[in-house]
Amino acid sequence: MKTKNTKNFIISTSYLIAFVLFSLMITFIDVKPIGPEESFVGFATLNGWMHNLFGINRTLYNITDWASILAVFIALGFAILGLCQWIKRRSLFKVDRSILLLGGFYSIVFTAYLFFEFFIVNYRPILIDGFLEASYPSSTTMLVMCIMPTAMMQFSRLIINNKARNIVNTICGIFTGLMVIGRLLSGVHWFTDILGGVLLSAGLVMFYFTMNEQIDSKKHKQ
Incomplete structure (x- = not known):
């Protein structure tokens, strides 16, 4: 189990390092003013080509937003x-460790979102209500790809019936995939915004999974 956890930790760290390096590359490579109001965009050739390929679909934008x-x-x-567990058990430390870890995970995701709202890498390829908005990484992609996979891990713990658990997790998986694809096809983000959101989410989710595995291994030893 220790070897497996080490491997998972390496994978999660690799994703996060890849995200950091990718973010730096976007800041310096092929940066051109191809965005609204001549806003500068990294990987301009690739992003411009992808944006022209898919165009803008306001319907998909609204659907994925809602x-x-x-x-x-x-x-x-x-x-x-x-x-509820805190109130019932009368101690924060008696709340399931996996749930406490999930709360910490949500805090990290929210902090990452706020960070890129202030330290803007790219603006959106379209104006939203007449204003430029931060676009990297795609917040919707990050939100869905962080919450849904971790929810699937929790459902695997909480739903006893195998059939019900498989159905719920399958729906969550399909929903996640459709949301990411829908966000890309909507044209409200550059391609690199989506990719950055995927890399960051993968690293964070893998780290959460690794920590959960450690909690389970400690339970088995007790």
């Missing part, structure tokens, strides 16, 4: 579960 609320409600549900 659908992302489902992920928020799922995160809120786990927060309420943790709060």
Whole structure:
């Protein structure tokens, strides 16, 4: 188990390092003013080509925007579960460690979102209500790809019935894939925004998975 956890930690760290390096590359490589109001964009040739290929689909933009609320409600549900356990067990330290870890994970995701709202790498390829908005990494992609996979891990713990668990997790997986694809095809993000969101989410989720595996291994030893 120790070797497996070490391998998982290396994988999660690799994803996060790849995200950092990719972010730096976007800042310096092929930076041109191809965005609205001549905003500068890294990997301009690739991003411009992809944007022209898919165009802008406002319907998909609105659908993915509203659908992302489902992920928020799922995160809120786990927060309420943790709060109920806290109240019932009368101690924060008696809340399931996996739920506490999930709360910490959500905090990290939110911090990452705020960081890139202030330290802007790219602006969106379109104006939103007449204004430039931060675009990297895609916040919707990051939100869905962080919340849904970790929710699937929790559902695997909480849903006893195998058939019900498989159905729920399959729906979550399909929803995640459709949201990422829909966000790309909507044209409200550059291609590198989506890719950056995928890399960051993969690293964070893998780190959460690794920590959960450590919790499980400690339980088995007790």
